[in-house]
Amino acid sequence: xxxxxxxxxATLVAAAFGVSTLSGCNTTESTANTQSVLANSLLANQTVVxxxxxxxxxxxxxxxxxxxxxxxxxxxxxxxxxxxxxxIGHMADPEDREGLAHFLEHMLFLGTDKYPKVGEYNxxxxxxxxxxxxxxxxxxxxxxFQVNQDSLKEATDRFAQFFISPSLDKQxxxxxxxxxxxxxxxxxxxxxxxxxxxxxxxxxxxxxxSQFSVGNLDTLADRENDLLIDDLxxxxxENYTASRMSLSLVGREDLDTLEKWAREMFSAIPNNGSKSxxxxxxxxxxxxxxxxxxxxxxxxxxxxxxxxxVTKSTQYFExxxxxxxxxxxxxxxxxxxxxxxxxQGLIESLGTGAYGPDDFDRVSISITLTPKGLADYKQVTEAxxxxxxxxxxxxxxxxxxxxxxxISKNSFDFLEKQGAADTASNLSRxxxxxxxxNILNEGYLYNxxxxxxxxxxxxxxxxxxxxxxxxxxxxxxxxxxxxYNTPYSMTKISAQDISRYQSPKTIDAFSLPAPNPFIATxxxxxxxxxxxxNPVVVFEKSGFTLWHKQDTEFRxxxxxxxxxxxxxxxxxxxxxxxxxxxxxxxxxxxxNEFGYPAKEAGLYYNVWSTSAGMGFGVNGYDxxxxxxxxxxxxxxRHLAIDDAAFNLHKARLVRQWNNAKFDRPYSxxxxxxxxIQHTKTYSATALASALATVTPKQLAQYIxxxxxxxxxxxxxxxxxxxxxSVQLGKTLYALNMTNSTxxxxxxxxxxxxxxxxELIQELIVDHNDSTIVESYISNDDSFENRAKYGLIGSMxxxxxxxSLRTDQQLGYIVSGRNTKLQNLPGLSFLxxxxxxxxxxxxxxxxxxxxxxxGSLNEMTAEKFDEYKQGLIKDLRAKDKNLNERTRHYWSxxxxxxxxxxxxxxxxxxVEKLTHSDMEEFFSSVIEKIQPIIVRSFGTAHQDDEDYQxxxxxxxxxxxxxCFTHELNKVVR
Numbered sequence: 001x002x003x004x005x006x007x008x009x010a011t012l013v014a015a016a017f018g019v020s021t022l023s024g025c026n027t028t029e030s031t032a033n034t035q036s037v038l039a040n041s042l043l044a045n046q047t048v049v050x051x052x053x054x055x056x057x058x059x060x061x062x063x064x065x066x067x068x069x070x071x072x073x074x075x076x077x078x079x080x081x082x083x084x085x086x087x088i089g090h091m092a093d094p095e096d097r098e099g100l101a102h103f104l105e106h107m108l109f110l111g112t113d114k115y116p117k118v119g120e121y122n123x124x125x126x127x128x129x130x131x132x133x134x135x136x137x138x139x140x141x142x143x144x145f146q147v148n149q150d151s152l153k154e155a156t157d158r159f160a161q162f163f164i165s166p167s168l169d170k171q172x173x174x175x176x177x178x179x180x181x182x183x184x185x186x187x188x189x190x191x192x193x194x195x196x197x198x199x200x201x202x203x204x205x206x207x208x209x210s211q212f213s214v215g216n217l218d219t220l221a222d223r224e225n226d227l228l229i230d231d232l233x234x235x236x237x238e239n240y241t242a243s244r245m246s247l248s249l250v251g252r253e254d255l256d257t258l259e260k261w262a263r264e265m266f267s268a269i270p271n272n273g274s275k276s277x278x279x280x281x282x283x284x285x286x287x288x289x290x291x292x293x294x295x296x297x298x299x300x301x302x303x304x305x306x307x308x309x310v311t312k313s314t315q316y317f318e319x320x321x322x323x324x325x326x327x328x329x330x331x332x333x334x335x336x337x338x339x340x341x342x343x344q345g346l347i348e349s350l351g352t353g354a355y356g357p358d359d360f361d362r363v364s365i366s367i368t369l370t371p372k373g374l375a376d377y378k379q380v381t382e383a384x385x386x387x388x389x390x391x392x393x394x395x396x397x398x399x400x401x402x403x404x405x406x407i408s409k410n411s412f413d414f415l416e417k418q419g420a421a422d423t424a425s426n427l428s429r430x431x432x433x434x435x436x437x438n439i440l441n442e443g444y445l446y447n448x449x450x451x452x453x454x455x456x457x458x459x460x461x462x463x464x465x466x467x468x469x470x471x472x473x474x475x476x477x478x479x480x481x482x483x484y485n486t487p488y489s490m491t492k493i494s495a496q497d498i499s500r501y502q503s504p505k506t507i508d509a510f511s512l513p514a515p516n517p518f519i520a521t522x523x524x525x526x527x528x529x530x531x532x533x534n535p536v537v538v539f540e541k542s543g544f545t546l547w548h549k550q551d552t553e554f555r556x557x558x559x560x561x562x563x564x565x566x567x568x569x570x571x572x573x574x575x576x577x578x579x580x581x582x583x584x585x586x587x588x589x590x591x592n593e594f595g596y597p598a599k600e601a602g603l604y605y606n607v608w609s610t611s612a613g614m615g616f617g618v619n620g621y622d623x624x625x626x627x628x629x630x631x632x633x634x635x636x637r638h639l640a641i642d643d644a645a646f647n648l649h650k651a652r653l654v655r656q657w658n659n660a661k662f663d664r665p666y667s668x669x670x671x672x673x674x675x676i677q678h679t680k681t682y683s684a685t686a687l688a689s690a691l692a693t694v695t696p697k698q699l700a701q702y703i704x705x706x707x708x709x710x711x712x713x714x715x716x717x718x719x720x721x722x723x724x725s726v727q728l729g730k731t732l733y734a735l736n737m738t739n740s741t742x743x744x745x746x747x748x749x750x751x752x753x754x755x756x757x758e759l760i761q762e763l764i765v766d767h768n769d770s771t772i773v774e775s776y777i778s779n780d781d782s783f784e785n786r787a788k789y790g791l792i793g794s795m796x797x798x799x800x801x802x803s804l805r806t807d808q809q810l811g812y813i814v815s816g817r818n819t820k821l822q823n824l825p826g827l828s829f830l831x832x833x834x835x836x837x838x839x840x841x842x843x844x845x846x847x848x849x850x851x852x853x854g855s856l857n858e859m860t861a862e863k864f865d866e867y868k869q870g871l872i873k874d875l876r877a878k879d880k881n882l883n884e885r886t887r888h889y890w891s892x893x894x895x896x897x898x899x900x901x902x903x904x905x906x907x908x909x910v911e912k913l914t915h916s917d918m919e920e921f922f923s924s925v926i927e928k929i930q931p932i933i934v935r936s937f938g939t940a941h942q943d944d945e946d947y948q949x950x951x952x953x954x955x956x957x958x959x960x961x962c963f964t965h966e967l968n969k970v971v972r
Contacts, residue, residue: 045435051415053556059255060436063263065271067242070427070436071258072250074420078877079129080152080251081420082159083144085428087246087276088239089137090213091357097231099215102136103180104235108143109134110172110806112161118172119802121158126798127866129874130155131421138209138357139276142429146421148873149252153261156249160265163240173229175809177220178835182812184216184483185768185834186664191297194486195471198295199307201481202467202490207283209357212483242271246431248424278359283309284467288490290498292468294475296487299659302369303471304377306384309360310460314433318445321453322363324401325461326352328391328512329365329384332596335511337387339593343509345644346373346380348652363461370648374472378497381468386504388461394451396512403516405446407601410520410621412444414556416881463501468493518601518628520621523557526550526721534900535715535889538722539729543742546714546729547893548722551882559718560619560886561629563732564610564894565636566711566745569702571611571680578653578682578691579702583639584609585649586699587616590635590642598628605632611680612745613710619883622719626728633735639703641696654691660684665763665771666813666832669934672761673773676932676962677821679749679969683960709743712736715893717886747971750822752777753930754968761957762838762950763936769811770938772838774845775819776929777826779970783902787909788921789825793818794871795859795918796852800829803848810835810844822972823895827925837941839950842933849926856922864915872910875903932963 048058048070057073093100109132111118125132130147143162147155187193203210212219222228247266249258289309313322330352332338338350348368356362365384367373373380391397417423430439438445477487528550535547551559571577587607595605603620605628616632618625660668661684675681682690714732716725753759765771778785800816811833819828831841879885892900937947950956957963 045437048436048439049441051412051440053414053416054440056417057255058436059259061259061262063242063267065242065267065269067266067269067271068246068431069259069262069266070246070248070431070439071255071262072248072423072427073255073258074250074252076878077149077250077252077420078873079146079420080149080155081144081146081424082152082156082250083142083248083421083424083428084159084163085246085425085432086141086143086163086240087139087244087432089139089141090211091138091208091279092235092239093208093211093213094231094235095211096226097228098212098219099180100220100231100235101141102213102215103177103220104232105134105136105141105143106176106179107168107173107232108162108166110176111167111169112158113165113167114161115158116167119798119806122801123798124151124158125155126794127863127870128155129870129877133421136213138213140429140432142425144421144425144428146419146424148870150873152249152251152253156261157265160269163245163266164268166236168229168233168236170229172806173232175806177215177217177228178809179805179812180215180220181217182769182809182832182834184214186812186832187214188484189298189662189767190664191299191301191471191662194298194481194484195295195469197484198293198481198486198488199467199469202288202291202293202488203283204281204285204288207279207281209279209283216483238272238274241274242269243273243275245269246428248427248431250420250424250427276358278312279357280359283360287492288467290464290466290493291490292470292493294477294489295469295471296473296475296477297471299662300473300655301471301659302371302374303469304367304369304373304380305469305471306365306367306381307467307469308363308461308465309356310354310363310457311361312356312359313354313361313457316450316453317434317438317442318447319450319453320404320446321450321457322354322361324397324404324454325391325457326354326363327404327600328400329387331513332592333513334593335509336513337384337510340507340509341367341373341380341383343644345370345648346376348648363457369472370651377470378500382500382504383507385463385501386507387510388458389504390510390512392455392458393512397451397454398449400513401446401449403519406519407516408444408446410523411602412441414523414558416554416556416883419880463493463498466493466501513597516597516601518598518603518624520557520601520603520623522623523621525555525557526719528552529722535717535893539726539733541733541737543710543740544712544714544729544733544737546716546725546732547889548720548725549715549717549889550720550722551718551885554882554885556882557622557719558620558882559622559625559716559720560617560883561625561717561728562615562617562715562886562890563633564613564615564713565707565736566613566713567706567709568743568746569706570609570613573690574682574686575690575694576702577611577680578687579694579699580609580614580706581653581687582646582650582691582694582699583703583706584614585653586641586645587632587635587639589645589649590639591632594631595628598624603628607632611678612748614706619886626731629728630731630735633732637707637735641700643696646696646699650691650694654688657684657688657691661766664813664832665765665767665769665936665938666773666830668763668765669771669773669936670830672763672934673775673932675960676759676761676934676967677751677775677777679751686960707736707740709741710736711743711745713893715886715890717889718882748822750824750970750972751967752779752821752824752970753932753966755930755966758931758933759957759963759966760933760935760955761962763934764958765936766939767936768938768940769832769834770837770841770936770941771813771832772830772841772845772933772935774829774842774931774933775826776828776925776931777819777821777824778925778929779824779968781823781825783905784909784912786820786823786825787906787913788918789818789820789827790875790906791867791871791910791913791918792922792925793827794867794874795856796827799852799855800848803851804831804844808844810841816848824970824972826929834938834940837937837944837946838935839946840944842935853922853926857919859915861915864918868910868913872907875907875910
């Protein structure tokens with residue numbers, strides 16, 4: 001069958017080149033040779049180029065209906081996945097049906113002719129250790145799922161029916177548009193969404209990228225002689241065709257089996273010949289270029305974005321002109337645009353990128369401004385154009401291109417496995433644009449530097465082609481974006497400013513990046529010394545422990561080193577916690593110029609702040625880690641506080657915490673719940689207030705006090721020998737413990753509901769939606785109890801979602817699952833709703849719990865075992881790469897699980913569980929454990945009787961701190 005496909009394609013290509021595929025008396029030999037060359041060329045383009053580190057097998061096939069398929073056989077997989085990418089996004093929405101493509105994405109999850117039960121797809125996946133998702137973009141809609149490897153065939157059969165015979169039931173059409181509206185409503189005060197819609201409204205209105213894309217009850221309403229269901233079916237019939245689709249299957253099965261399944265399950269997808277073609281009209285009218293757009297945000301933010309529409313660059317994936325330009329503009333090392341503007345006190349951060357639909361790319365330089373930078377944003381803009389002038393240096397660019405090629409080669413050669421769903425989703429998207437040969441290596445190819453292309457793209461980054469977007473409080477605006485009620489204005493940039501940007505001042509501090517000293521050249525794997533399964537302590541002194549594990553499985557020339565410093569000064573009060581955040585921010589800032597080249601070369605570092613202390617880590621190529629680690633640790637102990645950096649980051653943190661009141665209601669509720677349940681966790685308001693008066697001298701004293709009495713724990717994992725870890729231990733011990741006293745870390749303390757009734761905190765949140773977060777936490781951390789909560793969570797998740805979101809349409813954000821509080825297991829429920837207040841949401845949750853108890857009692861033995869086996873396989877899922885394994889080890893060390901086998905112990909307990917065990921367990925959860933609830937009434941529900949009654953309830957906490965006497969502290 002595969003040979004027939006190749007012959008057919010060869011015939012078509014031959015015809016395209018004007019070569020006859022028929023034998024003739026004088027041309028038989030030449031025609032045969034031509035066909036052979038073309039067939040070999042096509043086969044070469046169908047052979048996937050993969051990393052030398054990739055043990056999976058790949059095959060490209062095209063089904064008889066024209067569906068493009070990439071198959072991935074992974075003999076070691078314990079998770080399988082599939083993804084379908086459909087070359088249609090919201091740019092295909094009819095003008096009077098904005099959001100229709102997004103709505104169609106929702107509807108495909110609500111039953112098919114073959115599997116009509118709504119929710120059955122997600123229930124099957126959840127019972128078999130899986131999950132699913134989808135997303136609608138400008139030009140694409142991508143569907144994908146992941147499931148235990150032995151369930152791929154059945155899951156894929158259900159998935160295939162999305163694209164063959166979806167139900168598109170009118171009953172659920174009427175319901176599901178409420179979910180789309182809830183998604184819209186949820187983000188109505190989200191600044192990213194509000195800014196995006198303004199940028200759409202200031203594009204060419206005839207270009208489909210200008211349309212409102214999410215949809216709401218207005219755009220999805222039935223109208224006279226225009227029913228939503230008719231438009232939905234028409235969009236599906238026209239665009240959900242094999243000619244617009246690409247499929248990926250990732251499984252443990254061999255390639256022949258995967259191909260057989262693909263043909264059996266997806267060949268029935270119709271092909272009407274429809275193809276996606278790039279839009280031909282210009283995305284911006286002349287009056288929409290060379291403009292300044294002012295936008296008023298909800299939060300206190302200051303952003304400057306310089307955006308330039310440019311020619312689509314996908315076809316230049318081997319030359320990467322935009323990648324080179326973007327990389328140089330985004331540098332953060334010495335002499336960079338970022339470094340200069342930051343040192344001038346004008347900016348906090350800078351990022352670059354290029355993205356767009358099929359007809360154009362949008363190059364963006366996104367800058368977070370300081371107050372000074374906001375006042376002098378024209379100076380910032382001029383500096384950008386001054387730096388752009390450096391990028392036309394052909395000789396330098398050639399060398400930089402070679403350096404990027406070397407970095408990318410290392411990255412591709414030692415590319416590590418990602419999750420099955422991520423792999424499938426990425427491959428199905430890539431197959432829409434690249435030959436099978438390049439779907440894996442497209443992003444890593446740097447084959448040919450083209451100065452002509454770089455010059456052509458630089459010529460499009462001009463003031464006349466620029467859209468300068470300024471986002472800040474108090475800007476002059478004269479229009480309002482209707483869907484998100486966002487004030488904005490658009491005016492032409494003055495001739496004087498255009499001239500200024502065309503001829504910017506030369507800035508002597510600018511320089512192009514020096515050769516990168518962190519590029520790995522020694523990529524050899526070290527001889528395996530030991531086959532021990534878990535980390536062991538190889539260096540230990542009072543207050544200091546270093547764990548070592550040489551990797552014997554993934555075998556890449558990389559390592560991870562994590563260092564955690566415990567100190568009682570970290571979070572003893574809001575002031576200490578706030579200073580710890582600032583300390584961490586200044587450390588990161590001080591390392592930036594030195595460390596940016598390391599990150600670019602694949603040697604990553606991180607600094608983090610916790611309520612128990614602070615930490616830092618390095619991961620990537622092991623060759624030059626020691627130099628980076630030593631520099632980081634010296635800064636940790638001897639940070640020179642720069643006044644300008646101090647003021648910048650102090651103001652940034654205070655502003656960030658003050659902006660928390662604009663977070664989505666459910667996010668604010670979850671944050672409040674953490675403050676109730678954890679010690680050393682403080683509100684954003686408390687942190688902002690505490691940090692507001694801190695001086696550099698006070699912070700310096702805090703840092704000194706922080707290190708007086710500490711405990712240090714280190715994990716070294718990867719391509720490292722024991723002797724190297726021991727030597728690193730000696731170095732880190734000297735750096736950290738000199739002039740410090742060893743002190744055992746404090747125990748973790750959490751707080752549980754100690755009453756016989758629920759505890760309720762009510763927040764005031766300025767949002768239309770209401771929300772509720774409900775947490776049931778057990779005080780029994782035995783592995784048996786963890787197993788029970790894990791299993792009940794698996795059983796509850798899908799039906800809870802179906803009941804409260806799909807059937808009752810209470811909101812877009814709906815979640816019911818098992819959770820944990822420092823290894824104390826529990827259940828958690830969360831809903832954000834434009835439809836019902838939190839008291840009514842609580843009633844619905846309680847009713848679900850009652851109904852589920854009946855469902856659990858009636859569950860068949862077969863279904864019960866399906867859930868059990870799904871959870872067991874989920875717990876036994878293997879780590880896919882070195883970083884995942886490091887995270888597992890580090891988590892176990894932090895939890896003091898030094899046997900590194902907590903998952904295995906939970907599996908052993910799950911295997912023992914019986915149906916009657918779970919019936920009894922669930923009843924005890926409902927009857928014995930009282931929840932902690934955090935809720936808020938949205939403005940849409942403050943006229944309800946429930947709200948009026950709630951105001952009279954004196955047991956509800958409305959001011960911090962809450963529940964000072966009702967909570968029981970548990971030491972972990």
